[in-house]
Amino acid sequence: MAPSAENRVWDPAELLPRARLAELQLERLRASVSRAGVTPFYDGVLSRAGVAPGDLRTLDDLRRIPFTTKDDLRAHYPLGLLAVPRAEVARIHGSSGTTGKPTFVAYTHGDLERWSGLCARFLVAGGLRPDHLVHVAFGYGLFTGGFGLHQGIERVGAGIVPVAGGNTPRQVMLLRDLRPDVLVCTPSYALHIAEVARADGGDPRELGLAFGHFGGEPWTEEMRFEIERELGIRAFNNYGLSEVIGPGVSGECAARTGMHVAEDHFLVECVDPWTLEPVADGEVGELVFTSLTKEAMPILRYRTRDLAALDRSPCPCGRTGARMSRVVGRSDDMFIVRGVNVFPSQIEEALLRVEGAAPHYVIEIARPGTLDEAVVRVEIRPGDFSDEMRHMVALRDRIDHEIHSITGIRMTVELVAPSALGRSEGKARRVIDHRRAGVPGRDPA
């Protein structure tokens, strides 16, 4: 498919033939390993593994390099993995840990330039044009979402309303008054915006949005349909994490059959989270990324904990980068109930099959005796909330049936009133596990 109005390509590198891409990757891998080796951390890692940049003869030699984990970043807090003099740092971002200190990542001016180009790639692939106006409801700050998308949108030349997160009624007011074409936020927040727009008597579809770019948390295909129906838009998925660069690691094209990884900037692997061996294309495993062009903080074989599958079959859009599936969960969010692996996304899929159940839920897992018990608290949609016991029991039974048919196990379903679970403006917390740490098989390698 030649570049056209429907199939614009930001960077010709997205169309590189695979053989040429592989040559470029190997050349860049050697340079990236050299840069990383400047830091005492990677110098130690590489010398213990007996790997010098010149030893990397094929891309498969990457597997001689040990993995890097979030714990490695924490152990070298705040900037132990910095590979350039501090004077060359142009920006610092960080990811909020659930507890304690963030982990920081640094960028040179060159890194920022490459990052904005990577965001421009998926924005353009999803239809962004210079004449569009974009409402950005991502947080601006240490979190990479706000600034990452902002710079990408600027690079494309489109207009921006940098609203940032929070105060949803005000977000709805700005959407109504300024009439942007595009919405950027987390998928759960997009649904919340629709909900608030509806609550004060409006129709969210009348906001006039044309499409949205959503990321920052895992979501399902059912949730995509829900967002598209509620807001009357086309919804595109994008992926990234601060440790690798931020948003822009991958994003969907118009075919929407997976997110093209920017493989000229990141090597991607998909491994079994227990054995750490590669899994076949099409199988779900943990994604591992190696940066090829980052200057300030190169990262080698970073274990993301994000679970997804890779697809290297040709895409009708002509981009040659491998496509990754949606993130179906986190290897450390995945929980085991009575010996069965369960992802929160499976619960979400079950709820979206049942009319009357809202996609707002919390799963609580406990082991009161010897057996695991999982309780799923689910909000009912405002119109389906009823005093009639028979109606509520039937609804609960349908949810119970769907959860059982998707996960293969029984969970206790509790229905709660609309809006009873509270809302998160960033990543929604879905799983509360009360079992003691160290439950056998619970923690991947």
Ligand SMILES: [Zn+2]
């Ligand atoms: Zn494509």
